[in-house]
Amino acid sequence: MAKVLAVPTAALLVLIACCFAGVQCNDTPEVRKSLIDFLRELAGGDDQMARDLGWDVTVPPCGGGGVQGWKSVSCLKATDGRVRAVTLGNMGARLNGTINATLLCAETAIRVLSLNDNALRGGIPAGISACKALTHLDFPGNQFSGSLPPSLALLGQLQAVDVSRNNFSGEIPSDLSKLPGLVRFLANDNHFNGTIPDFNLAKFQNFTVSNNNLTGPIPKNAERFSNQSFWPNAAGMCGGPFFDPCPASPSASSPTAPFPALLPSSGPNSKAEDRKGEDTRKKRTVSKIVMYLGYVLLGAAILAFVLYKICSKKKRSKLGRKSKLGGGRSVYDSSKLTTTTTTTSVGPSKSAYSLPTSGEHSAAAAASAPSASLVVLRRSGTASITSNAAAAAAKELRFEDLLKSPAELLGRGRFGSSYKVVVPGGAALAVKRVKDVAVNEEEFRRRMERVGSAKHPAVLPPLAFYCAMQEKLVVYEFQSNGSLAKLLHGSIESSQGPLDWPARLQIAGKVADGMAFMHTALRGDGASSNSSSGEEMAAADGPIGHGNLKASNVLFTAGMDPCISEYGVTALAPPASSDTALRADVRAFGMLLLELLTGKATPAQGDGAELARWVTSVIREEWTAEVFDRALLAGGGGDGASEQRMVRLLQVAMRCVDASPGSAPPPTMREVAGMVNAIREEDDRSFSLEA
Structure with a gap:
């Protein structure tokens, strides 16, 4: 009897050894049937999808031996020939069913599940945590709803989660921030609420939670991404560099409750504590009103002083006024440059939404010292990439025009910020404010002149530039696309x-x-x-x-x-x-x-x-x-x-x-x-x- 049992046992051991040695051990018919049933449920019970993709229990998913494998699956044939990825994207309304995690996880080797841009409904089942090998979950552009299951955090190898453009709600599971390999999280265009988990964004390649109802502080290292990764959201979102600073914790005794006003009341002293908190908030509001009123009065006093000085100068001498407010323009035809110099103080008349000035500008204005020149690059026939309107606007551009004109922040980067500025006449220009670049004024000036003179249809030419000790601006035509x-x-x-x-x-x-x-x-x-x-x-x-x-x-x-x-x-x-x-x-x-x-x-x-x-x-x-x-x-x-x-x-x-x-x-x-x-x-x- 022992000899009879020894034969199949030895065969089984040989089979297992072959699998670990790299010989293909294709998925069993039971696993194949589970995957076919998984596809059927995705398709809302329709069997035609499986036939169209060649998903047949009698055919190895990875093919081989002259047999065509299943479509929309990927395998690692060099090892065991098992299914590693299921990519069923862009099927539209044909996939309008739900996810059955039990059927999917029958294939324990599955790593990637991509179901983007379909019409899938329901939610992500908690049982998906049984697919321990999963590294990528890509579900954007569906009709999923409900909340993300906390069990997602049990997928220790998870690297990427994309649930954008769905109808998810509830809070984002906080334990997702503890996954060591997660480097991509896209949850924009949903209905998530609560706060953003404390993700370590220093290691992330892509991250966005915009177009939700989230509030509270944004994670650290958020500056690695643009404000479009977080905005728009609920009004209570806070934290630099994109939002106002978050309010400090009211007391050191409760460090885990940064937003006590949002916590439910409990206990016999809850009403008294609520009244005390309401009084504290009223006092803070009054203090803020007084502070802002002081700012307004101070600004009015400064404005009155500046107006008084201007009127005094007008009375002294019209010639002196022309000398200080008139621009001296000199054209250098040999270098094809037009230089416009101005000494006008632009602080009082500056728009609330205009280009912010640096400390250097403020000091120069206060001392009535002449500012550096705005150098306009004259072009003999504009390049095809630059419109005539933008080139014409640049030729008449003055430095104070940039500071007075309405400006919109386009983005911040490692080397400065970019603004959209609409100058007098209606032309839209893009202004790059440069920082932390170790180049002196003369080198920067020479470089911009050289770049401006070399024309190519795939290089956006600078229209003008400004260069001072602590300030460098470069002006381009704004590209609306x-x-x-x-x-x-x-x-x-x-x-x-x-x-x-x-x-x-x-x-x-x-x-x-x-x-x-x-x-x-x-x-x-x-x-x-x-x-x-x-x-x-x-x-x-x-x-x-x-x-x-x-x-x-x-x-x-x-x-x-x-x-x-x-x-x-x-x-x-x-x-x-x-x-x-x-x-x-x-x-x-x-x-x-x-x-x-x-x-x-x-x-x-x-x-x-x-x-x-x-x-x-x-x-x-x-x-x-x-x-x-x-x-x-x-x-x-x-x-x-x-x-x-x-x-x-x-x-x-x-x-x-x-x-x-x-x-x-x-x-x-x-x-x-x-x-x-x-x-x-x-x-x-x-x-x-x-x-």
């Missing part, structure tokens, strides 16, 4: 649809052309349209790097053509710019390609190293197809030839970002542009043949 970052990662309400493969490839090619042109045109090698004297200056100064190339600095013109903004504004001063900055530009362009291909945003602060590491790890595990953005594949790039070209573009990106020891030197921007445009031309030929 927004940035590449907004188009890739913005809200669903965007007027533009998702970017498909041809559009992304075209953007990559044009940006590469613009960068390659600027890297060579400013070397003084004859590639630019400068005069001979300008070429000698360029040769002496060396090339200029961009210094801050990223998706938010790639803007779209009125014709939706990409253009590079802020060229050279934050580049290093020579001699660093001759080598280090150019290599940094190549790496930054590689990160831009990764962002285009993966659809994943790079942090607002940082070099995107985490995204590069993630792509490298996925490629190493032979999951290259999992790198690409689902919207990219669904938008017409899912055929085999297009995917091959995506892989080639991915290889170009990795060559640009690879800085490992012993790796080959990175290519130049001219070489990168040649590689990208070769892929683009091949894609165009393929499209022409199909048409």
